[in-house]
Every structure is written in C-alpha cells, then in structure tokens.
Amino acid sequence: MDAIFEAIQKTAKRIKTAIDIKDIGYSQQENSSGETQLQLDIKCDMIIEEEFSKISSIHTIASEEKEKEMLLHKDGKYFIAYDPLDGSSLVDVNLSVGSIFGIYENSFGAKNMVASCYVVFGPRVEMVFAHNKVKMYLLQNDEFEFVKEVRLNEKGKLNAPGGTQQNWKPYHKEMVDSLFAEGYRLRYSGGMVPDLHQILLKGGGLFSYPATSDKPDGKLRKLFEVFPFAFVYKKAGGEAIDGKNDLMELEHNHIHDTSPCFFGSKYEIDKVKEVYGRN
Numbered sequence: 142m143d144a145i146f147e148a149i150q151k152t153a154k155r156i157k158t159a160i161d162i163k164d165i166g167y168s169q170q171e172n173s174s175g176e177t178q179l180q181l182d183i184k185c186d187m188i189i190e191e192e193f194s195k196i197s198s199i200h201t202i203a204s205e206e207k208e209k210e211m212l213l214h215k216d217g218k219y220f221i222a223y224d225p226l227d228g229s230s231l232v233d234v235n236l237s238v239g240s241i242f243g244i245y246e247n248s249f250g251a252k253n254m255v256a257s258c259y260v261v262f263g264p265r266v267e268m269v270f271a272h273n274k275v276k277m278y279l280l281q282n283d284e285f286e287f288v289k290e291v292r293l294n295e296k297g298k299l300n301a302p303g304g305t306q307q308n309w310k311p312y313h314k315e316m317v318d319s320l321f322a323e324g325y326r327l328r329y330s331g332g333m334v335p336d337l338h339q340i341l342l343k344g345g346g347l348f349s350y351p352a353t354s355d356k357p358d359g360k361l362r363k364l365f366e367v368f369p370f371a372f373v374y375k376k377a378g379g380e381a382i383d384g385k386n387d388l389m390e391l392e393h394n395h396i397h398d399t400s401p402c403f404f405g406s407k408y409e410i411d412k413v414k415e416v417y418g419r420n
C-alpha cells in the first residue's frame with residue numbers, strides 16, 4: 142500500500158503541472174472545449190497509468206477515461222479504479238478539480254475496497270487518503286506533508302444538491318428544501334471532489350446526487366467516484382447511502398455502473414432515510 146500511496150503523490154505533482162500548461166489547460170475558441178478537455182483528461186489518464194505500471198502489487202487498473210480495465214501485473218493483489226481528472230470541464234473557468242482513486246483487493250467491488258484517496262487541485266493541492274483513518278496532506282515545497290486526521294461532526298451546515306432540479310423527484314426536493322429551511326448553506330460547484338472535500342473539512346452536511354428523470358441510475362460512477370467517497374465518509378464518522386441502502390453494500394455489473402448517492406453526517410443521512418423511506 143505504501144508504494145501506491147507514493148505513486149499517487151507522483152501522479153498528483155505531474156497532473157498539477159499538466160493542468161498549469163496553458164495549451165491543454167484551457168479550451169480554445171476554435172476547438173470544441175470537449176476536444177481540449179479530452180486532451181487534458183487523456184494526459185492525466187496517461188500519467189496515472191505510467192506511474193501505476195511501475196508498481197508490481199497492482200494487478201489491474203480501470204479508468205473512467207477507458208471503456209475496459211487493464212491488466213498490469215498478474216501476481217499483484219490490488220485493483221485500482223480511478224477518475225483521472227473529475228470535473229475537468231471546470232478547468233476552463235478556473236474552479237477546483239480532482240483525481241479520485243478506489244483501491245480494491247483481489248477484485249473490484251465495494252466489499253473488496255481496502256483504501257481510497259482523492260487529490261484536490263485548487264488554490265492549494267491537497268490529498269486525503271483513507272485507510273484505517275482519514276488523513277489529509279498538503280503539497281508544500283514539492284512534498285506532501287501530513288496536516289491532520291479528518292472527522293465529521295454528527296451534524297453539519299452545508300448542503301450540496303447535485304443534478305438538474307427540474308428532473309428531481311418531488312420528495313427529493315422536499316428533503317433538500319427542508320435542510321435549507323433549517324438554515325443550511327448552499328455549497329455546490331459542480332465538482333464532486335471539491336464539493337465533498339469542503340463538507341468533510343467544514344465538519345459536515347450533505348452532498349446528494351439522486352436518481353433523476355434524466356439519470357434514473359444517477360450520474361456518478363460506483364467504482365471510480367461513489368465507492369471511494371463512501372469509504373472516506375464512513376471512515377470519517379459519516380454515512381453514505383443510495384437513498385435507502387449503504388453504498389458499500391452495493392454490487393456492480395459493469396465497471397462504469399452508476400448509482401444515486403448521498404454522503405454526509407449522520408443527522409443529514411437520517412433525514413434522507415426518513416424522506417426516502419416513506420416514498
């Protein structure tokens with residue numbers, strides 16, 4: 142696991158450089174922003190693949206940017222699913238983005254998850270690594286330095302409601318509005334990594350990306366995004382559900398499967414369970 146932790150740090154430094162390079166960091170007027178962001182996504186995916194290829198304990202990797210998983214070392218025991226640059230469309234407007242890693246043992250799947258990690262590329266580069274505990278690191282002078290252990294309060298103050306509101310189910314809107322009626326503050330950038338990082342560091346709240354009429358299975362991917370953050374939030378003392386079930390109890394059929402997801406402190410998740418439980 143130490144070799145994987147070190148490799149992720151190397152990828153983060155290289156990805157930070159890639160983001161800062163002007164000709165792939167911004168979408169050009171004449172190019173479709175998708176193509177330029179695609180270049181940056183592919184560049185970040187290549188960086189991670191290169192660094193993980195050097196680690197003999199990694200058996201297989203799966204990237205959100207690739208359709209299929211890739212065998213690296215047949216005697217390895219770790220299976221790593223990752224989103225190389227989640228929220229890459231936000232680079233163009235200079236908002237924070239992030240990389241997400243789910244580390245599984247012997248095969249992919251929530252029940253095989255042994256660690257997860259994310260890196261936030263914002264005003265600072267910060268990394269959160271969840272194994273036995275949830276630990277935060279700050280990139281300073283080209284080294285990641287331990288900052289603190291991260292824990293969620295029983296109840297928070299922030300509400301991050303994802304998805305297109307006109308496509309929410311009425312009872313989902315009822316749940317979201319009930320938190321605002323209690324005085325929760327809206328904090329939503331469209332980047333899963335900074336949005337969940339903020340709630341984690343500010344003591345708690347609720348991030349939700351529900352089933353919607355246009356995305357009945359949710360938008361966020363189980364292996365690359367949902368399970369890694371569910372692992373982090375539960376290790377930090379919070380909870381993570383799909384509306385009714387613990388996310389870490391879910392199965393998956395395909396590496397790109399998605400799930401509705403709610404991550405938060407216990408008070409907020411209990412509210413979701415109460416509303417979803419009677420609908």
Ligand code: AFP
Nearest residue numbers: 227228229230303304305331332333
């Ligand atoms: P992109 O990677 O296409 O920018 O999407 C980012 C994301 O997957 C995740 O980071 C956000 O939480 C979510 O989408 C935002 O989706 P909505 O814009 O539908 O709320």
